[in-house]
Amino acid sequence: MNYKQIRDDEFIRGKVPMTKSEIRTLSVIKMGITENDVVWDIGAGTGSISIEAALNYSKSKIYAIERNIEGINLIKENMKKFDVNNIIPVEGSAPEVFKDLELPNTVIIGGSGGNLTEILEYLWSLESLRNIVLNAVTINTAYSGISFFNKKNADFESIQINISNIEMIKEYQMFKAHNPIFIISAKKQEEK
Numbered sequence: 001m002n003y004k005q006i007r008d009d010e011f012i013r014g015k016v017p018m019t020k021s022e023i024r025t026l027s028v029i030k031m032g033i034t035e036n037d038v039v040w041d042i043g044a045g046t047g048s049i050s051i052e053a054a055l056n057y058s059k060s061k062i063y064a065i066e067r068n069i070e071g072i073n074l075i076k077e078n079m080k081k082f083d084v085n086n087i088i089p090v091e092g093s094a095p096e097v098f099k100d101l102e103l104p105n106t107v108i109i110g111g112s113g114g115n116l117t118e119i120l121e122y123l124w125s126l127e128s129l130r131n132i133v134l135n136a137v138t139i140n141t142a143y144s145g146i147s148f149f150n151k152k153n154a155d156f157e158s159i160q161i162n163i164s165n166i167e168m169i170k171e172y173q174m175f176k177a178h179n180p181i182f183i184i185s186a187k188k189q190e191e192k
Contacts, residue, residue, distance in 0.1 A: 005021065031133050033057045039053060047071075154187070163178045
């Protein structure tokens with residue numbers, strides 16, 4: 001497969017947070033999407049992960065769940081820009097909106113609105129689910145995710161990534177660091 005990676009500056013942004021390119025690509029890969037999967041992108045923001053996943057897995061159905069109306073509008077604009085039609089924007093808060101959606105095979109959580117434990121409990125109960133990826137920008141969120149997966153005896157890994165890009169400052173090239181991020185990916189298995 002020839003993976004299609006999108007540069008950050010190609011997205012329509014607004015003021016809604018967006019997962020940066022390197023993190024986005026690694027997150028999509030960690031999700032283990034296969035063609036014809038149902039994917040949930042919880043806390044989708046601008047839809048950058050949904051868009052990149054949709055371009056690379058065109059036969060999968062992706063639900064981009066976002067509680068912020070500005071985010072929903074950006075998702076729709078980015079869908080048009082990148083000409084993808086396998087994304088379904090869903091306005092609402094997790095886990096309340098889940099009951100109306102087709103059951104997922106793989107999920108990414110980019111934002112939880114403070115409901116991370118409830119979201120994880122709901123997801124863990126689904127027989128259809130193979131993989132969960134949690135992107136955490138705070139230590140608190142990472143700790144909550146790791147604690148949850150430990151309690152479930154899950155097969156999971158947690159990595160922390162720091163990305164820096166070179167920027168020109170006058171005639172000098174300097175590194176500009178992005179905020180570090182934790183990517184926690186779990187394969188669902190029976191509890192031990």
